[in-house]
Amino acid sequence: MTAATYDREAVRKRFCETIRCAAAKLVAEEDVWAVHNIQAIPAERVVRYRYNVETRQFVKDQTIVKIEREPFTHGAMRHCFRMKKLAAPPQSASNHRFHSYGWSRALNYVAKCYMKNGQIATNKEGKDAVFTDVTLQYEAMHWAERFNEANPPKKIDFIRAYAIEFVDRPGKPMFAVERFVSGNDLYGLGFLKHNTNSGFVDLEERRKTPQVFSAHSFYSSQGTRLVADVQGVGDLYTDPQVLSMDYRFGDGDLGPRGMALFFKTFRHCDVSDSLGIPIFPLSRNELKHQSKYSDDESTLSEGSSLYKEEIKCRFKWLDSNRQKRKSVLVRPTEILSEHSQDTAKRTNILELSKSIQGSLMQSKLGSSCVIKRSKSDIDEITRSVSDVKVQIVSFTLDENLTIFILQHQHQLKIGLTDTVFDHRAFHRYESGEIKPRHKRISSFGSNDEESEGQGQLAKATRRGTMFPKSQPTPPMKVTEETKSNLGRVHYHLACLHGTNRFPEIVQSHGESLEEKPSHDIFSVVFHLCHAASLNNVPACLALARVRVGLDTSVSPLLKSNVPIDFESSKEFCRRALASERSSAAPKVAAGCLLYQIVEDEGTAGDVEKMAILEDILRLMKISVEEKEIIKEHEKKQSRGKADCFHVGDKVEGNYLMEGTFYPGIIMEISDDGNSVVILYDDDGSSESLSNENVRSLEPASEILAAQTCRLSDEQALGIVNTDEDCLFEDYDLMAKLAELRAKNLQISDAVALYQEAAELALNKGKMKTANSWSQRAAELDS
CATH class of the missing domain: 1.20.5 (Single alpha-helices involved in coiled-coils or other helix-helix interfaces)
Structure with a gap:
């Protein structure tokens, strides 16, 4: 040398x-934990579980950790322990010797476990809760990456989390683990909560990025996900709640109901425009109320004082927040027994026909009567149609109510047209450039004077200079699946209004309190019509019912405020029947309503009636098939852990590790459970793949996915949806169709239908009915 x-x-x-x-x-x-001398604690062997968002499976490996035996803090649900884990240097790293410093330089982690009766929970529920926590964190990270790819003014991230299992401890307890983060953001702010899973938005700091990220996650996932409960330090977030269309993410997942609560309070801003996020339409009353939000808005924050107080223990507060996420879920109301349902069904058939006939008489007298202004006119109209007990609008018909009803008419027309996402839906010109927006001191509509001294001035500066100007990205693609999920969100928002979830925006039609309705009926109609324009079947069904003077479970005020129009009702029924993204059950109800209307009108021909009956009977069969698939799906879900595959499961495999996934069935599982053998559907070939190269398939179709979820819409909203009750039995409809076939000399078809109807009636104990139809079949066949 x-x-x-x-x-x-x-x-x-x-x-x-x-x-x-x-x-x-x-x-x-x-190292803020150096004084605790964690490096002196004996190391323990653990199995680590990391979640793969694409395959929806957990990948396992082994490592060692050092963890304190006593928790340093605890909340109502979990205990928190200080922990260190050696960070493995990357393969390309040049600082391997720095990593050799060992436990004294190991990274700090917080390990959280669920408790039961004062002990670490080692039962299935406790372990499943840990897996859910980790899944939420990884899901949020995935959509944060998609958000960052859109080049927002500020990038975001979620703390990486995973589960560890102490395999050498009794019961093999499971902990959720994430890096310990402390400190403040660039504005000197500490840990902040920006929104919740139930509609709260922070009105103190008013950050744009967290709210826009939540909206972006919805459209980026085609409406299947929305990341809420965004909280953390700066733009590094933790402990989120993911909302899903199938309620898959634990008790805090409010599904489309939570999404509706978010969009009710979300304010479209310049950042939303620049990222190409569509505008979520809100009613005039909702926008009017949104523009006057105040910091003490009680309907937006559940215990908002907690958000303003200095939190002595963040982890205790996070546990308290977890419990609040669960408490906002409305529990299901009691459902009628099968016997009472059958009795109600028979009664409702008669009531349905009577109501429709009464509405027909009102319609013939002129439905325009509902917009007359004078009280004497109303009295005269009421007397002239008293024999059919027509219910006139229950409020004073002054000029404001006349406008109110005319606005209903405009919205109802929107409900019968398909939603178009053009440049207007993105605040853009036809050239693609973003339209200039109204100048505001705050993007959240507040124009308050900043007179609170230097602190308030700093806050105003943050709001005004938070984002540099950025080049607009192309509008986000709105797929058919996105439209379908948007329709469901609008429907849930209409139902929330109908259950008086937002009393603060109810507009009075007069000066006295007696004239103030129980909820904002205009917003109910607004969101029902937008849902119908997106081909949401429950919304179409609700509007079809009120247009013929029937009640709906969405709102008790709709019947008395929406004018009767039979042609419009039939169009809504046909729109429901034509929807491609819906289960069969609500379509059956829409078909039954359409048939009852045309039969009572007496203007439809036999061909039209037969076509409607054929559609209903076909949908009834599909509904039975769907229920069988759901039962099979629920049976598979109850067999074991969600992170395990089973022989016979329908999956997709990464064929030859080339990156393309093909559907198939699991034929064999390895002894250690880490790999499976897949039989592919297309060519019958088989392949052995590790679990990380296999992903589960949802139920047989997108239509069934919503039905196989943990909660139904009824349970999430706390209502009993009587709109979707099928008022006719399949054998009754079959006999009606047989009668029409015989009338049109299609004898062989009529005989077969009568025989099938008799068999179905016999299976359900209707002996007399079955005998009469069997005799009718024999008469036609002779």
Whole structure:
């Protein structure tokens, strides 16, 4: 070695040693847990579970950790422990010697476990709760990555989390683990909560990024997900709640109901425009109320004082927040027994026909009577149609109510047209450029004077200079699945209004309190019509019912406020029947209503009636098939852990590891459970793949996915949806169709239908009915 080479080597070594010492000193200074001497605790072997969002499976590996035996804090649900884990250096790293410093330089983690009777929960419920927590964190990380790919003014991230199982401890307890984060953001703010899973939005700091991220996650996932309960330090978030269309993410997942609560309070802003996020339409009353939000808005924040107080223990507060996420879920109301349902069905058939006939008489007298202004006119109209007990609008018909009803008429027309996402839906010109928006001091509509001194001035500065201008991205693609899920969100928002979830926006039609309705009926109609324009079948069915003077479970005020129009009702029924993204059950109800209307009108021909009956009977059969698939799906779900595959499961495999997934069935599972053998559907070939290259398939179709979820819409909303009750039995409809076939000399078809109807009636104990139809079949066949 030459002198020059030796000198260069010495300089390199001194430089590396300087960097190593500086790094070690920096880590030591930043280690806020150094005083706890965790490195002296004996190490334990654990199995680590990391979640794969694409395959929806957990990948396992082994590592070692050092963890305190006593929790340093606890909440109502979980205990928190300080923990260290050695960070493995990346393969390309040049600082391997720095990693060799061991436990004294290991990273700090918080390990959280669920408790039961004062002990660490080792039962299935406790472990499943940990897996749910980790799944939520990874799901949120996935959509954060998609958000960052859109190049927002500020990038975001979620703390990486995973589960660890202490395999050498009794009961093999499970912990959720994430990095310990402390400190403040660039504005000197500490831990902040920006929104919740039940509609709260922060009105103190008014950050745009967290709210826009939540909206972006909805459209980026085609409406299947929405990341809420966004909280953390700066733009590093933790402990989110993911809302899903199938309620798959635990008790805090309010599904489309939670999504509706979010969009009710979400304010479209310049950042939303720049990222190409569509505008979620709100009613005039909702926008009017939104523009006057105040910091003490009681309907938006559940215990908002907690958000403003200095939190002594963040983890205790997070546990309290977890319990609140569960408490906002409305529990299901009691459902009628099967016997009472059957009795109600027979009674409702007669009531349905009477109501429709009464509405027909009112319609013939002129439905325009509902917009007359004088009280004497109303009395005269009421007397002239008293024999059919027509219910006139229950409020004083002044000029405001006349406008109110005319606005209903405009919205009802929207409900019968398909929603178009053009440049207007994105605040853009036809050229693609973003339209200029109204200048505001705050993007959240507040124009308050900043007179609270330097602190308030700093807050105003943050609001005004938070984002640099960025180039607008193309509008986000709105797929058919996105439209379908948007329709469901609008429907839930209409139901929430109908259950008086938002009393603060109810508009009075007069000066006295007696004239103030129980809820905002205009917003109910607004969101029902937008849902119908997106081909949401329950919304179409509700509007079809009120247009013929029937009640609906969405709102008790709809019947008395929406004018009767039989042609419109039939169009809503046909729109429901034509929807491609709906289960069969609500379509059956729409078909039954359509048939009853055309039969009572007496203007439809036999061909039209037969076509309607054929559609209903076909949908009834599909409904039975769907129920069988649901039972089979629920049976599979109850067999074991969600992170395990089973023989016979329908999955997709990464064929030959080429990155393309093909559907197939699991034929065999390895002894350790880490790999499976898949039989592919297309060519019958088989392949052995590790679990991370296999992903589960949802139920047989998208239509069934919503029905196989943990909660129904009825349970989430706390209502009994009588709109979807099928008022006719399949054998009754079959006999009606047989009668029409016989009338049109289609004798062989009529005989077969009568025989099938008799068999179905016999299976349900209707002996007399079955005998009469069997005799009728024999008469036609003779």
